[in-house]
Structure formats: C-alpha cells, structure tokens
Amino acid sequence: MLAPSVGIVAPVSSLADAEAAIAAGADELYCGALFDDAVAIFGDGEVLSRRQGRPAHVRTPDELAAIAALGTSTGHRVALTLNGRYSSSEQPRILELAVTWEAMGGGTVMVADPALIVWLHERCPRLSVHLSLLAGVFNSASARLFASLGVTRIVLPRDLCIDEMAAITAAVPEVEYEALALHQKCRFVDGMCGFYHGVRIPENVPADFAYERVAGTELAVAWCDDPAYEGHGCELAWVAGEERALPPRCDDVGAPHCAACQIAALARAGVHHLKIAGRGFPTVLITRAVRFLRLAVGIWDRAKSEEGARRTVITAYSRAFGSSCDADRCYYRLNAEGDW
C-alpha cells in the first residue's frame, strides 16, 4: 500500500449534489450558503463565501438542513464554508449562519477570518473549525498559531510544493491537513488576491436569475451587480507589450489541474484529505472528479511500485477527462527545485 488512508472532500451546492457526491465515493463534503435575504443586500458575488453565484451555494435553510441531516445519517462530514474575511456589515449574518448550522447538526465550518475562529470556539463549541487555504499557512509557525486557536484541520495553499507541506505537517502534527487535488489552480496566491470575483453572465449558457418585466423595454430584465464583468483577474488575457503575460487557465472540463499522481507523496507529506475545487460546477463534473480520485486512490492502494501506479493513474486521467496528462497540469511539484 503506497497511500495510507486518504479521504476525498467534494464540493456541493444542493442536496442532489450531496447525494450524488456520496454515491460517487466522496468521504466528506463542503458547501456554501447564500439565501435570498443575503442576496438582496450583498448581491451574488463573493461576499459571504469566496465563491460567486447562486448556483455555487445552497439556496435555502431547508436545503442546508437536509444536507446536514444527510451527512449525519450517512456518516459523512459536511463543512459549511464561511471563508471570507468579513467587514462589520456582513459579520452578523455570518455569525447567525454559523449558529444555525450548528443547530442543524452541521459539524464543521471552514473559515479564513482568524477573529471568527475565536468567536466560533466561544459561541459554537460543537463545531469543528477547519482553516481555509485562504488563510495562507505557508510555514509551521503559522500552522502552530492556528492550531493554538483550536483549528483541527488546515487546508494548505495551492502554492506550496510537497516538501514544503511535509515540513509543516511534521512540525505541527496535532492538526489534520488537506490539499487541493483537482480543478482550478490559480496563478495568484488565493488568500492574498485583491481581484473582485463577480458573476460573469455569458451568452452561451442558460442564465440563472430572476427576470422582471419593466416598462420601457419588451425584453425581460435581469439585475446584476456588474453587467460588464469580464471574468476573474486570473482568467483575463493580460498582455505585456506584444506578448501574453500569463498562460491561459487550464480547462477544468477537458484538462483539469490534478494531483492524482502525487497522492502517495502527499500522504507521506502528512496530507490525508484531498479536496476537489469547484463549488457551483455541474453535478456531473463533481461526480466525475470524485470517481476519478477514488479510482486513483485505489490504484495507489494496490500498487507495488510508484512508477507503475503513476503510469496507471495517467492512463486513468486520459480516460476520465478525454485529454492526455501534461506536466503543466500537475497541481504540485515535489520540491522548490521543480522536481516531479
């Protein structure tokens, strides 16, 4: 066995998502919540959790309660994502949501706001607190600080290499560690990104918002915060002079960033929870991701050699996503020298 017990954490935005992710083999789930009253005040951007759009969030308290109940009945941890850094305007709503989640039987929250951690331990003591990668734990001293605040799991930043993760987990072994393993590797350091993540309304997909009839136009009217939103900063086609300044983002549908070849290395580095990014992705993409990682974990479990396991996983990637694996899509390097 080359990969000691490793769990898969899947993003969900609805009860249907949650049921499908569990059926596909997810060990844990995480979700955000964005209800109508919050949208009326804060819009559907990234204010209450660092993910934009209603499709990326559970929309009603009843559905959130149902997801909590599902997690409890099936023995799957569900983490409510409260991973913004909150001004005094939205803080009351966040605190209310945390209290509600605890009352619903939700066992875990994932946060990035350090002062919120302190509040949660005082007011919601039954909740386990996981630290989002947005908090930016790049070294063991940071991990130690958050462990002292009562955090029980740390999601490590996308920007670390595996050796760097190992140094942190070895120095602070009293918390669990989680890392992204599929989808959405960003060029910019997530927790330190000042780009605004709005909702882009493309023309080529059905939209998901309420229309109104308004005098003065025969067309249905939909309201949004920023009709001209071009996309996230990392998605834009920046040029420096005549040249492209950034490589294009990977296509998460056909060729996602992936750490499936690195499962054993991550486990040796103390990372035993693999996170799938993509709250708001269609259910079919989430279940595909879960199945692929579940398959990859099984390959590593049965493998007799690392080289053999890696080759088998690479083949599985091609079958799952329809494209060849490429070094550009590896989520992590082994070390700062750039070795695989």
Add this chain to the structure above:
Amino acid sequence: MTVEHAVWADWRRVRASELPATARIYLGHETCEHLLPPVSTALELARAARDLGTRLTLACPFLTEPGIAAALRLTEALQRTVDHVEVAASDWGLLSRVRGSGATPVLGRLLTAQVTDPRLLRLLRPEDGFEREREVVHADGTRCVLRRRRPSAALAHHYQSVWCDRPDAAAFLAALGITRCELSCPQHGLALDAASPLRYSIHVPDALVAAMRRCPAGDHDRDAAVRCRSLSCTGDEVTWRCGGLELIRIDNALYHRSSAAPACHAPGAVDRVVDHALLRS
C-alpha cells in the same frame, strides 16, 4: 492628527547615502521572500536611517520555512542596530514570532485582504457613466437585458472596509501585539472606523492587487513552485493590459496605479502614509 510620512526604500536601487530625512523608512519586500535584503545591505540602510533620526519598518511577505528563518535573522540583526524596529508582515507565523523578539508586529498589506480590483468602481459608483445595461442572448434563444443593480450601503461598506476594522478583529490582533495594519487606498475608496483602536498606514500611489508565488519569466514560468532566479528581479515595472484595464507588475505582484486620488473616509484612523514613488526613479 499628525500623519507620519514614511518612504519606501527599494534596497536593490537605493543607496544608504540617498535616504531622505523623513520620519520613517520601509525596507524589505512585501510580496516575495527571495527579495528580502541581505542582512549586510539592510544594516547599511538601517544605520543610515538611524543617523538621520529616521525610524525603521521591515516589510516581509508570506514565508516558507526557510523564508521565516531568514526574516527572523534579519529582524534580530536590525534590532541590534536600531531601536523600535517594526515588522510589517503578511505572514501569520512571522507575526506570532515577532512579538516575542521585542520588535513591533504590524499586519502586512496581503493579510488585510482588501479587494483592490479597479473594476469595483463600476460596481460601487454606477453614476460615473460606466456601461449600465447590455442585451444578452442565451443558448436557448431567450433574450434579456442585464441592468446594473445599485449596490446596497452594506455591499459598498464591505468593499471599502477591511476585516481587521471590526472590534473583535482588533481585539484578536491586539492579543498578538498588533495595533497597526498596512493598507492600500483602492480606487473605490476606504471607509474605516474612527473609533477603532487600530491605526492604519496607507501605501501610495499603488494599490496592491495580487501576488504570485513567483514572477513570470521566460515562457511565463509556468510552474510557480520552481525556484526563481531572484537576481533577475530588479523591481522594474511591466505594464499589463487587458481591454481597458491596466495594472503594473513589479516583481511577483500586480498593482493598480491611478492618477486620481481616491476617497479615503478614515477620519483619525490613518496616521501614516508610505510613499513608494519618492525614491523610485
């Protein structure tokens, strides 16, 4: 209230003899651990500042294990040379260690998590004449008009404020010995609580928008974990453009520079301005 004038001194470009007589200098690097100054260079600048009666702030970015060790060595060396060293760090680990060393920890710009995207002006000041509506045709043939929703006061406050401005957050920071935070003044302005026990430094003229683990280099340095060749990072400015957006890349970070001074509703809370332009040329 008196506003302290501080000057950013890029150690790669500024000689000790060129330091101006000002209240404070900042040295170090806000976004890249490989661009922290060698101890000898930092001490040379620190001695010059001390001789001018200028106070010192060491700026540090997010740090890996070797980086935090280097930052602590730098801090200790500076403390042996000058009094009252401040360390403005965007790293929770370093901040937690600095307090015990006797230096004064300050929350760095990257940890204040400001949203500084210049496009927020479209969101928050729709009366400024930005596009107000556009027609959209969906895949199913449905046509609709997208209109701009006026932002609520709460939404505007979210983008103009910072998390550390909350009373509970200020208390959390105070427990770590932190009573000052470093901020950008983004195009859409700042709104801070005058009653907050925190004090703020504003860095001008550039709002820090994003940081990368490594600078783009060569074929865009596709892998951010590959060790960078820091000798090639000279602090030169590279303009990035996309449509009507323009940002400045300096080393591994992106900044927005605007000629118009943004509104800063922070009566009494801002008591320091850090000028990055004075010694730039």
